[in-house]
Amino acid sequence: MPPSTLVALAIAALCVVMGFRSGVAELEGDFYEDSCPNASAIVRRVLEQAQQRDVRIGAKLIRLHFHDCFVQGCDGSILLVNAEGIASEQDARPNVNSTAGFEVVDDMKAALENACPGVVSCADILAIASQVAVSLAGGPSWEVELGRRDSRTANRDEANTAIPSPVDSLANMTSKFAAVGLDSTDLVALSGAHTFGRARCTTFSHRLYNFSGTGGPDPTLDSAFLETLRQICPQSGDGNTITNLDPSSPDSFDNNYFTNLRNNRGLLQTDQELFSGAVADTVSAVNRFAGSQSEFFDAFAKSMVKMGGIRPLTGSSGEIRANCKRVN
Numbered sequence: 001m002p003p004s005t006l007v008a009l010a011i012a013a014l015c016v017v018m019g020f021r022s023g024v025a026e027l028e029g030d031f032y033e034d035s036c037p038n039a040s041a042i043v044r045r046v047l048e049q050a051q052q053r054d055v056r057i058g059a060k061l062i063r064l065h066f067h068d069c070f071v072q073g074c075d076g077s078i079l080l081v082n083a084e085g086i087a088s089e090q091d092a093r094p095n096v097n098s099t100a101g102f103e104v105v106d107d108m109k110a111a112l113e114n115a116c117p118g119v120v121s122c123a124d125i126l127a128i129a130s131q132v133a134v135s136l137a138g139g140p141s142w143e144v145e146l147g148r149r150d151s152r153t154a155n156r157d158e159a160n161t162a163i164p165s166p167v168d169s170l171a172n173m174t175s176k177f178a179a180v181g182l183d184s185t186d187l188v189a190l191s192g193a194h195t196f197g198r199a200r201c202t203t204f205s206h207r208l209y210n211f212s213g214t215g216g217p218d219p220t221l222d223s224a225f226l227e228t229l230r231q232i233c234p235q236s237g238d239g240n241t242i243t244n245l246d247p248s249s250p251d252s253f254d255n256n257y258f259t260n261l262r263n264n265r266g267l268l269q270t271d272q273e274l275f276s277g278a279v280a281d282t283v284s285a286v287n288r289f290a291g292s293q294s295e296f297f298d299a300f301a302k303s304m305v306k307m308g309g310i311r312p313l314t315g316s317s318g319e320i321r322a323n324c325k326r327v328n
Ligand code: HEM
Pocket: 056, 058, 059, 060, 062, 063, 066, 097, 098, 099, 100, 164, 165, 166, 167, 168, 173, 187, 190, 191, 193, 194, 196, 197, 198, 199, 200, 201, 203, 245, 268, 270
């Protein structure tokens, strides 16, 4: 074999290896251009209608996409309900009595099946809905990469271990993000999704009374904010009471989340740790995003595309579910 052929073969082999390594490359912005050109408009219409009944719906939907992608990739696995061979992820600790918006996903799926039967995956619905939710709330827009297929399996155990918990240390969060190929800038940018939506007292009340067995509150919590939160979440009150993740602008997608962190007004322990955890790169990212909304928006859009590219099923893997709750 002449040397030039060997070189060509080596390059071809390298391309194949690299192609297999990057899941993102297999998704495309115009994936439904021919098969369902109106897919995004349909998702948007259903979301706009749902938002008239529930201002929080956009926040619920982007969180579903996050919890989907962190567990066996962005494959719609979180949407599967308990069935023969399926231990629903909805019963995992991070999701139970917490994740919501499933009925709106079903409405989107029904509208899409009506327009283009058997074409648009449930995993892609979550990716499109996340982008629409953010832009409807005043945040950035981005081109959503599409072409994911739906899993035939769910993994409740992985949902219990892979999704960050609100009592994780910064090191725990960083390692959970690293496990899905996301770095500390992605961690800070994506945490900015806590600029809208709500959290239950049970997810942060440990900060208010006896933090880590100290007998006092979390020292990184602003004292006026502490008093407000103690009123919302009394010590033996209902842990399911909800409050705004971003008290300064609860329903808009802006960079106030980061300003809050600088003012010791992060709601979750895991929010405040990004700024108070003394890890230089997360602190500097918080400062950068607090100082420039457009830097936050650019970073958020990039990180959403990255998160949306976690281990998708493509080609002939998986299936296009007819009903997001069940395998075909
Ligand atoms: C960094 C680690 C993260 C932790 C520990 C975390 C934890 C939480 C917790 C505990 C809640 C409240 C749940 C409840 O009250 O039941 C929540 C809500 C929320 N999270 Fe996160 N989260 C993280 C990252 C993210 C990311 C990456 C996104 C999206 C890109 C996201 C989007 C949301 C949204 C929008 C809500 C409000 C949902 C609603 O109103 O129903 N979170 N998160």
